[in-house]
Amino acid sequence: MKFTRQFLAILRVNLSGVTQRMGSVLTIIIGVTCAVGVLVSMLAMGAGARQQEMGNVRADAVVLNTAGAQFGQGNISRDEAAAILDLPGIRRDANGEPVVVFQSIVPIEGRRRVTGNRIFFPLIGITPNVTRDRPEIHFTRGRMFQQGLHELIASNPCTRQFTGFEIGDRSPIHGSDWTIVGHFEQGQAQQCVVYADVDSLMSIFSRNTYSSVTVMLRSPAHFDAFRNGVMANPRLHLDVRHESEALEDAFKQLNAILSFVSLFVGTIMAIAATLGAVNSLYAIVDSRRRELATLRAIGFGSGAIVISILCESILLALPGALLGSALAWVFFNGLSASPFGYTFQLAVTPSLAVLGIVWALGMGLVGGLLPALRAARIPVTTALRAT
Amino acid sequence: MKYLPLIWSGLRRKPGRTILIFLQVCVAFALFGVLQGLKTGVEHLISEARADLLLVHGRLSLMDSLPLGLLERIRSVPGVKAVIPVELSGGIYQTPTQKVGIVAIRPDDGWLAAFTFEVAPEHIAALQKIRTGALVREALTKKYGWKIGDRIPLMSSTTQMNGSTDWAFDVVGTYKDSDIGGGSDTILVNFAYFDEARLAGKGTVSHFNVAISDPKLAVTVADEIDRRFANSSNETRTESLRELAQSQMQSIGDLNFLIRAIVGAVLVALLFATATMMMQSTRERTPELAVLKTLGFTNRAVFVFILAEAAAVCIAAAACGLALALLAFPFASRFVPGLSMPIVVVVVGLACAALVALISASVPAVLAARLKIATALASR
Numbered sequence: 001m002k003f004t005r006q007f008l009a010i011l012r013v014n015l016s017g018v019t020q021r022m023g024s025v026l027t028i029i030i031g032v033t034c035a036v037g038v039l040v041s042m043l044a045m046g047a048g049a050r051q052q053e054m055g056n057v058r059a060d061a062v063v064l065n066t067a068g069a070q071f072g073q074g075n076i077s078r079d080e081a082a083a084i085l086d087l088p089g090i091r092r093d094a095n096g097e098p099v100v101v102f103q104s105i106v107p108i109e110g111r112r113r114v115t116g117n118r119i120f121f122p123l124i125g126i127t128p129n130v131t132r133d134r135p136e137i138h139f140t141r142g143r144m145f146q147q148g149l150h151e152l153i154a155s156n157p158c159t160r161q162f163t164g165f166e167i168g169d170r171s172p173i174h175g176s177d178w179t180i181v182g183h184f185e186q187g188q189a190q191q192c193v194v195y196a197d198v199d200s201l202m203s204i205f206s207r208n209t210y211s212s213v214t215v216m217l218r219s220p221a222h223f224d225a226f227r228n229g230v231m232a233n234p235r236l237h238l239d240v241r242h243e244s245e246a247l248e249d250a251f252k253q254l255n256a257i258l259s260f261v262s263l264f265v266g267t268i269m270a271i272a273a274t275l276g277a278v279n280s281l282y283a284i285v286d287s288r289r290r291e292l293a294t295l296r297a298i299g300f301g302s303g304a305i306v307i308s309i310l311c312e313s314i315l316l317a318l319p320g321a322l323l324g325s326a327l328a329w330v331f332f333n334g335l336s337a338s339p340f341g342y343t344f345q346l347a348v349t350p351s352l353a354v355l356g357i358v359w360a361l362g363m364g365l366v367g368g369l370l371p372a373l374r375a376a377r378i379p380v381t382t383a384l385r386a387t
Numbered sequence: 388m389k390y391l392p393l394i395w396s397g398l399r400r401k402p403g404r405t406i407l408i409f410l411q412v413c414v415a416f417a418l419f420g421v422l423q424g425l426k427t428g429v430e431h432l433i434s435e436a437r438a439d440l441l442l443v444h445g446r447l448s449l450m451d452s453l454p455l456g457l458l459e460r461i462r463s464v465p466g467v468k469a470v471i472p473v474e475l476s477g478g479i480y481q482t483p484t485q486k487v488g489i490v491a492i493r494p495d496d497g498w499l500a501a502f503t504f505e506v507a508p509e510h511i512a513a514l515q516k517i518r519t520g521a522l523v524r525e526a527l528t529k530k531y532g533w534k535i536g537d538r539i540p541l542m543s544s545t546t547q548m549n550g551s552t553d554w555a556f557d558v559v560g561t562y563k564d565s566d567i568g569g570g571s572d573t574i575l576v577n578f579a580y581f582d583e584a585r586l587a588g589k590g591t592v593s594h595f596n597v598a599i600s601d602p603k604l605a606v607t608v609a610d611e612i613d614r615r616f617a618n619s620s621n622e623t624r625t626e627s628l629r630e631l632a633q634s635q636m637q638s639i640g641d642l643n644f645l646i647r648a649i650v651g652a653v654l655v656a657l658l659f660a661t662a663t664m665m666m667q668s669t670r671e672r673t674p675e676l677a678v679l680k681t682l683g684f685t686n687r688a689v690f691v692f693i694l695a696e697a698a699a700v701c702i703a704a705a706a707c708g709l710a711l712a713l714l715a716f717p718f719a720s721r722f723v724p725g726l727s728m729p730i731v732v733v734v735v736g737l738a739c740a741a742l743v744a745l746i747s748a749s750v751p752a753v754l755a756a757r758l759k760i761a762t763a764l765a766s767r
Contacts, residue, residue, distance in 0.1 A: 030659045272415045275407050
């Protein structure tokens with residue numbers, strides 16, 4: 001009880017003096033703001049990328065790819081495709097047809113609307129049943145492409161980011177004109193995606209293999225039965241993976257780079273901010289030597305003094321954390337970035353803000369430790385005698 | 388010169404504080420050094436990339452394939468020295484994490500001029516003789532312990548005629564690659580063998596590498612090649628390796644903005660930290676400064692003395708930080724090859740440090756210069 005009362009009393013004294021020591025206080029707050037702001041903004045890239053990759057993942061979707069091939073770069077022959085349709089565990093639609101989407105991916109280059117810079121986005125040939133099996137795809141304008149025709153549908157981010165994707169726009173692909181006939185929204189995904197009829201696309205590119213196959217299971221529990229079916233068929237050289245697993249793997253490298261860079265820069269900035277905080281707190285403690293010695297002389301325990309200074313340090317770091325996260329949100333949330341040629345929107349999520357705050361608390365704690373110990377060890381007599 | 392001991396004693400007055408501010412500036416400039424090194428490293432890579440080596444690929448994208456038949460028409464363009472077809476495929480060695488790129492080329496005479504590779508003549512001869520031969524990037528031989536004469540099994544995404552995806556190549560030699568992509572794990576194999584053995588996509592290539600007789604003609608030749616195939620079903624885009632590097636780096640994109648934002652944040656935080664420190668330390672030394680003035684130091688001398696003190700700490704710490712960054716480069720070069728710190732970065736870094744010192748110390752220095760001896764001593 002006594003400890004708590006003492007602690008609260010000292011803390012009140014500490015905080016009441018804040019306005020007189022504006023310089024030191026601002027140093028701590030601004031240092032922490034910069035460190036947390038940078039950390040949160042950079043992590044927001046990774047969070048945004050993840051949100052987009054994983055936004056449309058379904059538990060009952062399975063991705064098939066040629067064994068050993070990278071995501072979306074497989075070679076699945078028509079023989080294999082036919083064999084896949086007979087595998088166990090596949091969901092059937094109202095007509096009894098198996099729900100399997102065959103894809104053929106061609107990377108296409110576009111020009112940025114603002115900068116004119118080149119960027120790649122996937123032109124995906126798909127079987128037209130995709131709109132039925134992927135409820136997150138819904139048209140905002142126009143219509144679905146027709147099977148056998150040279151028609152394209154583009155996701156809305158395309159029109160925002162690139163030129164040449166308005167309805168009716170034609171683009172020459174491999175010697176023939178393809179017309180944009182529809183715009184669609186695709187759930188969370190902010191990546192520009194263009195779909196075309198897979199057979200038309202493969203015929204003009206004279207391809208006879210699919211890049212990847214997505215299979216809808218009757219339920220997520222049918223996964224093992226389905227995989228065993230693939231393994232048992234000697235004609236199929238395929239990797240079978242949950243959609244989440246396949247995507248996770250495809251973006252592993254990008255995610256690893258993003259989080260490494262963010263944490264690296266964030267840590268260095270945190271070290272600098274902590275050093276600044278230590279310095280400022282030393283200054284604060286030094287300027288209050290007599291006051292602290294007086295407290296000790298009238299019976300306040302050194303434990304209460306240590307804890308109160310640590311608390312002050314943390315309380316000074318907190319506004320920095322909030323300000324830093326807020327600035328990151330104001331400036332960067334929703335901004336689209338395309339490092340490594342892959343476009344996504346930065347997402348400043350609550351969990352990132354929490355991480356920023358924890359980061360700041362760490363800085364406050366570490367930064368306050370040495371000054372707090374010094375405050376507790378101030379020799380009472382000399383400090384009181386000094387002018 | 389006579390100020391030096393004064394500055395030194397000023398710094399030693401509170402050694403703890405000086406050390407802390409020194410460390411803070413040092414860490415900040417280490418970050419500055421690494422980030423700027425990254426940027427100049429990337430710029431350096433682009434300027435190093437060969438402008439006289441052309442790549443002919445499909446107009447749509449790098450990944451779009453072209454028929455082999457275009458080769459003769461490209462060769463007939465004036466200024467073209469050699470045209471080599473290149474087909475790219477991917478494979479894995481033993482486990483899915485050990486990826487090996489397969490680059491199928493046609494080792495015709497003079498093919499090396501169209502690449503950035505260095506290969507010993509006897510190794511080229513061996514590749515030309517052995518159909519299933521492969522040249523392995525030197526670093527890759529060490530990674531997996533491959534030796535000349537070994538037969539390496541690779542599982543590839545390219546299916547063979549017999550339906551198998553298992554390929555085997557005989558290591559006949561090694562090569563080095565001086566291009567920016569030279570850090571990847573790739574092997575060079577015979578296009579003739581690869582094309583014949585595969586099931587799908589026969590007679591197509593990923594791109595053509597073109598060597599030209601005169602580097603100055605690069606743009607003209609590139610335009611001429613693309614013009615020949617305009618409005619055909621195989622429209623091409625011809626680019627030099629440097630242009631490719633540029634557009635790749637562009638897609639890393641907002642890197643410059645990012646670096647500028649971070650460096651800005653670091654400097655702002657630093658400015659505040661040093662400014663408060665200088666304010667505090669000048670305030671504490673008011674009586675001492677007054678004594679200095681009593682002894683005959685001019686206002687101007689005191690002003691310079693305070694500025695010099697801040698500048699000494701900041702510039703020394705910045706130099707230390709940049710040196711630290713330099714030490715970190717071998718580690719960071721695992722992510723971006725060719726990191727470097729040209730003298731420009733050092734100069735800009737030290738200038739930034741000086742600027743931070745001058746701005747942060749200017750207010751306390753002015754206050755110190757205006758100090759009235761009588762009031763300062765009286766306030767004791």
